[in-house]
Amino acid sequence: MARSNGKADPEVVAICARHQASDGPLLPILHDVQAHHGYVSDEAIQQIAEELNLSRAEVFGVVTFYHDFHREPQPTHSLKVCRAEACQSVGGRDVWAAASTAAESGQGDVQLEAVYCLGNCACAPSVQMDGRTIGRMTAERVSTLFSAGNSAGVPS
Numbered sequence: 001m002a003r004s005n006g007k008a009d010p011e012v013v014a015i016c017a018r019h020q021a022s023d024g025p026l027l028p029i030l031h032d033v034q035a036h037h038g039y040v041s042d043e044a045i046q047q048i049a050e051e052l053n054l055s056r057a058e059v060f061g062v063v064t065f066y067h068d069f070h071r072e073p074q075p076t077h078s079l080k081v082c083r084a085e086a087c088q089s090v091g092g093r094d095v096w097a098a099a100s101t102a103a104e105s106g107q108g109d110v111q112l113e114a115v116y117c118l119g120n121c122a123c124a125p126s127v128q129m130d131g132r133t134i135g136r137m138t139a140e141r142v143s144t145l146f147s148a149g150n151s152a153g154v155p156s
């Protein structure tokens with residue numbers, strides 16, 4: 001099949017071929033493309049549309065409808081900072097401020113997200129880095145998460 005830019009991504013072709021015969025192949029294809037590339041690019045959208053004989057707008061509409069699909073490369077690490085009451089009452093505001101400052105300065109390869117309770121209220125203030133919940137967080141320690149780029153060495 002012809003490509004608008006003449007370059008077919010072989011991985012996208014293989015993913016489409018793997019799912020093309022199944023019912024409702026678009027979502028599994030998008031998930032696999034994102035799992036492989038980390039996001040769904042404009043080129044991938046075009047290619048998927050061509051492979052499935054859909055319009056680019058149809059594929060784009062699905063990608064933008066679901067929040068879990070990313071249109072750009074995402075940071076390697078995810079940091080969730082609890083902004084709910086139990087954490088806010090024992091220093092969570094300082095943790096959020098320090099994390100926001102680090103994120104805005106471009107420190108580390110970290111995606112910062114506010115969440116409202118991590119189920120770790122007894123050890124507030126709490127954060128979660130790459131799925132690992134860490135309690136009794138401080139502004140200093142959260143800054144370390146950004147500079148280290150991971151939670152290794154930070155006690156839970």
Ligand code: FES
Pocket residue numbers: 082083084085086087088116117118119120121124125126
């Ligand atoms: S309120 Fe922060 S972990 Fe529950």
